[in-house]
Amino acid sequence: MAKLWSPLVENLEPYVPGEQPKVKNLIKLNTNENPYPPSPKVNEVVSEDEIAALRLYPDPDSSRLKQTIASYHGIQKDQVFVGNGSDEVLAHSFVAFFKQGSAIQFPKVSYSFYPVYANLFEIETNTKGLKKDFSVDVDAFTQPNGGVIFPNPNAPTGICLPLSDIRRLLAENTESVVIIDEAYIDFGGESAVSLIDEFKNLLVIQTLSKSRSLAGLRIGFAMGNANLIEALDRVKNSFNSYPLDRLAEVAAVASFEDETYFKSCCDSIIDTREWTVEQLLNKGFDVLPSKTNFVFAKPNHDSAKNVFNRLRSNDVLVRYFDKPGLNDYLRISIGTPKEMETFIQVLNAL
Amino acid sequence: MAKLWSPLVENLEPYVPGEQPKVKNLIKLNTNENPYPPSPKVNEVVSEDEIAALRLYPDPDSSRLKQTIASYHGIQKDQVFVGNGSDEVLAHSFVAFFKQGSAIQFPKVSYSFYPVYANLFEIETNTKGLKKDFSVDVDAFTQPNGGVIFPNPNAPTGICLPLSDIRRLLAENTESVVIIDEAYIDFGGESAVSLIDEFKNLLVIQTLSKSRSLAGLRIGFAMGNANLIEALDRVKNSFNSYPLDRLAEVAAVASFEDETYFKSCCDSIIDTREWTVEQLLNKGFDVLPSKTNFVFAKPNHDSAKNVFNRLRSNDVLVRYFDKPGLNDYLRISIGTPKEMETFIQVLNAL
Known part of the structure; x- marks a missing residue:
């Protein structure tokens, strides 16, 4: 049946986006979405x-x-x-x-x-x-x-x-x-x-x-x-x-056309990011300097994969890349202050 | 500067969609849009x-x-x-x-x-x-x-x-x-x-x-x-x-999920199409048998291009294809009964 496909289709390696879970009440810090609604x-x-x-x-x-x-x-x-x-x-x-x-x-x-x-x-x-x-x-x-x-x-x-x-x-x-x-x-x-x-x-x-x-x-x-x-x-x-x-x-x-709202959302996310970085550094993570709405951080007491799985079983979803060079790190999107507090509390409890 | 383009870009012949005019109060019968709002x-x-x-x-x-x-x-x-x-x-x-x-x-x-x-x-x-x-x-x-x-x-x-x-x-x-x-x-x-x-x-x-x-x-x-x-x-x-x-x-x-509305819109358009076809036949147009929300019709007293332009100057927009084999015909989308009555009146007045 594959003969009906164009030959190049066999060789494609499609992109896999971050999971969009159907579960409710998850703290979703895995696809760099903005925690605030649009203007x-x-x-x-x-x-x-x-x-x-x-x-x-x-x-x-x-x-x-x-x-x-x-x-x-x-x-x-x-x-x-x-x-x-x-x-x-x-x-x-x-x-x-x-x-x-x-x-x-x-x-x-x-x-x-x-x-x-x-x-x-x-x-x-x-x-x-x-x-x-x-x-x-x-x-x-x-x-x-x-x-x-x-x-x-x-x-x-x-x-x-x-x-x-x-x-x-x-x-x-x-x-x-x-x-x-x-x-x-x-x-x-x-x-x-x-x-x-x-x-x-x-x-x-x-x-x-x-x-x-x-x-x-x-x-x-x-x-x-x-x-x-x-x-x-x-x-x-x-x-x-x-x-x-x-x-x-x-x-x-x-x-x-709503510059005020835009600036205020960006500023809030930057503030929350800086707070999160500080907390992660205090917990002994290596954290790369971020100018984004996520941080890329390496846990030092446990493997990134383990931390990812244990966060997930505690209803906190971050992104883990199972690739050489990246697999020591977690990518954590910046949520609301409350979400990030919960994230840090869950980390503390692990 | 074109050297920055991929070579194939020079040879593209992009599709030209039907005009989306900025003028208001036009009877727009040129892009086969549905005259009724969504469900x-x-x-x-x-x-x-x-x-x-x-x-x-x-x-x-x-x-x-x-x-x-x-x-x-x-x-x-x-x-x-x-x-x-x-x-x-x-x-x-x-x-x-x-x-x-x-x-x-x-x-x-x-x-x-x-x-x-x-x-x-x-x-x-x-x-x-x-x-x-x-x-x-x-x-x-x-x-x-x-x-x-x-x-x-x-x-x-x-x-x-x-x-x-x-x-x-x-x-x-x-x-x-x-x-x-x-x-x-x-x-x-x-x-x-x-x-x-x-x-x-x-x-x-x-x-x-x-x-x-x-x-x-x-x-x-x-x-x-x-x-x-x-x-x-x-x-x-x-x-x-x-x-x-x-x-x-x-x-x-x-x-x-709204089958009733869908059927009723389709039925209305089919009824209006059949009415329009009858009017065009009465006026001496050749009309191809349509199972769509448009009719493809050939005026016999004047060229399609002239009729297109004269409709346009009377605020009725239909589609004219300036291509051999098609340029004797007009493609007329089916609007509301009122729009089609106006269209026929304008045709009568030409």
């Missing part, structure tokens, strides 16, 4: 009129959202691309820029979807180890390549490079597209979007899933030179005319 | 609680929706795949089944996105002319091929093949996947879903955009042998873990 303005715009209008197709260009993002970031509308979650934006970017013939480069430890896209789109890859302090080694990315991509802050380490490092890489690597995947940038990092006018080969990808509490609506976007955006639009318009639905578009616009 | 049950399920829950990722497997569709169609859950509109389902199907080495076959006149996907995924194509009566010639699809795809009912003709023709094709063509794209099946055609247990190479694709008034939410699905669905899942999970957002999933389930 109340999202509630307001998802109105009966909008629902009645669902009979109509969305704007295929998502013009209103593109303009909103452009204004928010002080760039032009034709420097913005939007998609059905940053995963779709990443996928289209691989097709638009990385099907070049030479291998693309990314860190050995980073978002584990990158090798999956490369496999799907038949793109060669060349991974580079992290530095000893777990940070991304940008100087390793300057040999000729078919493209460079890495998250900043990186996942699952949480470590953020300063803009000066990104600039140094861009100054050295001018012949291929460099994608900075900023899913977690709003929790204390500095965005590379300020560099898109200077470097025509820079694409910055962000998402509304983490800092804007809209993981459930699937909205991601890319910012870069209009020429790069044109390539993305060509791919998108050869794949799905309307990737973003009507409710996602109005909700996303509403979220960008 | 009132959709309103109920898009609740404040659901909006608060948008901070969480959706179920990556959309299990509840898959189970709902399976129950509705009397099949198993592992025979169902869902995606972000049937366009995404089609795109993944091209990757999963049609990247085979030999050319895929589809009618010369059919959904104009098929050659666009083939171009994006570097798949060879072999198109077959329609029969003299504009119906799909299934007997032309029985030579060795890398796959077969066509809409039933076909677009933009509106003509539906009987199930006996689909069965004849499947009996002859057993070595490649046959995709029946049933976007318009609920307006009077007979679905091939009843054949999926018998023919392991049959994939049936449907959408909630037309008959269920949810074009704005982007929900499509495929039904076929579990082996075919596994291939689609492998591609989907290598592209985007969560293509369907939380609101889309609950709305889709609610729509399937």
Whole structure:
């Protein structure tokens, strides 16, 4: 029967997302979701009129959202691309820029979807180890390549490079597209979007899933030179005319229009993160410096796998990666202060 | 700058969807949207609680929706795949089944996105002319091929093949996947879903955009042998873990749970279509027999292009395809009875 499949399908190794458990009353610190609901303005715009209008197709260009993002970031509308979650934006970017013939480069430890896209789109890859302090080694990315991509802050380490490092890489690597995947940038990092006018080969990808509490609506976007955006639009318009639905578009616009709520959620998460880091350090964990809504921490009295399992049996779900180089650590999303207090209490009781 | 693009991007010829005009008070009969709002049950399920829950990722497997569709169609859950509109389902199907080495076959006149996907995924194509009566010639699809795809009912003709023709094709063509794209099946055609247990190479694709008034939410699905669905899942999970957002999933389930509303909308549209056909015939148009929510009709006193432009300047928007073989016709979506009366009045006044 497999003969009916395209040959490449046999060789795919699909991405496995963090578990979405059906159990209630679990403290869910495993998929870096925001513990706070989206802006109340999202509630307001998802109105009966909008629902009645669902009979109509969305704007295929998502013009209103593109303009909103452009204004928010002080760039032009034709420097913005939007998609059905940053995963779709990443996928289209691989097709638009990385099907070049030479291998693309990314860190050995980073978002584990990158090798999956490369496999799907038949793109060669060349991974580079992290530095000893777990940070991304940008100087390793300057040999000729078919493209460079890495998250900043990186996942699952949480470590953020300063803009000066990104600039140094861009100054050295001018012949291929460099994608900075900023899913977690709003929790204390500095965005590379300020560099898109200077470097025509820079694409910055962000998402509304983490800092804007809209993981459930699937909205991601890319910012870069209009020429790069044109390539993305060509791919998108050869794949799905309307990737973003009507409710996602109005909700996303509403979220960008509520800066106060956005800042206050991000600030709360940063405060809770710092409190959590302190508690973990006090308990003898090694904790990498995080600029994200999670911490990557290594227990020193027991194996990470054991701690993961014992947390799980106490209704606290964190993420454990059973991979060399990562399997000493746990990735712990930052929840509400109350959730993190319970998490620390459960740890204390183990 | 184009050197930063993947070479294939230069050669893409993106799909151009029907215009989504910003002008108000237009009678919009150009994109086959449903004139009625979605089921009132959709309103109920898009609740404040659901909006608060948008901070969480959706179920990556959309299990509840898959189970709902399976129950509705009397099949198993592992025979169902869902995606972000049937366009995404089609795109993944091209990757999963049609990247085979030999050319895929589809009618010369059919959904104009098929050659666009083939171009994006570097798949060879072999198109077959329609029969003299504009119906799909299934007997032309029985030579060795890398796959077969066509809409039933076909677009933009509106003509539906009987199930006996689909069965004849499947009996002859057993070595490649046959995709029946049933976007318009609920307006009077007979679905091939009843054949999926018998023919392991049959994939049936449907959408909630037309008959269920949810074009704005982007929900499509495929039904076929579990082996075919596994291939689609492998591609989907290598592209985007969560293509369907939380609101889309609950709305889709609610729509399937309101059979009375669904039937009554479909029946109204069918009645209005038959009335419209009669009026157009009375005015001397040639009208192809439609089992869809649109009619494909040829004016005989003036060119289709002129009629299109004159309707447009009278605030009635229909679809005109400026392509040989189609450019004598107009594709007119079926609106409310009042909209269609106005349309006929405007035609009379021209």
